[in-house]
Amino acid sequence: MSTAAAELRSQRFAAAVPDLERIEAMPLLAEIDALKRARNAVVLAHNYQAPAIYHGVADFTGDSLALAQQAARSEADVIVVAGVQFMAETAKLLNPTRMVLISSLAAGCSLAESISAADVRALRRRHPGVPVVSYVNTSAAVKAESDICCTSANALRIVESLGVPKVIFLPDRYLGHHVQQ
Structure with missing residues (x-):
C-alpha cells in the first residue's frame, strides 16, 4: 500500500x-x-x-x-x-x-446457503434442457453446476442473452422475479 x-x-x-x-x-x-x-x-x-x-x-x-x-x-x-x-x-x-x-470459516451467507450443488442437479433433472442462471452470491459448487452466473446489475442482460423462454434462476427469488418482469 x-x-x-x-x-x-x-x-x-x-x-x-x-x-x-x-x-x-x-x-x-x-x-x-x-x-x-x-x-x-x-x-x-x-x-x-x-x-x-x-x-x-x-x-x-x-x-x-x-x-x-x-x-x-x-x-x-x-x-x-x-x-x-x-x-x-x-x-x-x-x-x-x-x-x-x-478471516472466519464460520462466515456464511443465508442466501448462498439456501442452495446446494445437489439442489441444482435435482432442478436439472426436473427441468431438462432449461439453462441454470445463478446469482454471483452462491458457492463455487453451485457456480460449477450452473450454465452462467450473473450479478444484480447484469441479470436481465444475461438472461436475455440466452435467448430461451425459460430459465432456472437461483437462489435469489426476488431478483429472479425482477428479471421475469
Whole structure:
C-alpha cells in the first residue's frame, strides 16, 4: 500500500472508530500491516465488516462484486477476504495460483446457503434442457453446476442473452422475479 493510501486509511479509521477502540487496536493494526508487507498480502473487506476492519485493516472495500473484481486485479501473493465463504471462493476462482484466506470459516451467507450443488442437479433433472442462471452470491459448487452466473446489475442482460423462454434462476427469488418482469 502506498504512503498516500495508508494515510487515507488512517484518516478514515480515525473518523469512523471511537478514540478508545482505536487506541486499543493500534498495536494489532501495526502487526497486521507488518504481516501484509512481509507476505505481500492484501485484505479485501466486505461492506458489512466492523469499522475497525473496514477502515483500519482493509486495503480494498466494497460489495461482493467489487471485491471479486479487485481480487482479479490483485498482484498480491496472499489475498485475505474479510467476508463470507462464497466471496473467498470467488477470489480463489479468479486467482487459482495465489493463496486465498478467509478471516472466519464460520462466515456464511443465508442466501448462498439456501442452495446446494445437489439442489441444482435435482432442478436439472426436473427441468431438462432449461439453462441454470445463478446469482454471483452462491458457492463455487453451485457456480460449477450452473450454465452462467450473473450479478444484480447484469441479470436481465444475461438472461436475455440466452435467448430461451425459460430459465432456472437461483437462489435469489426476488431478483429472479425482477428479471421475469
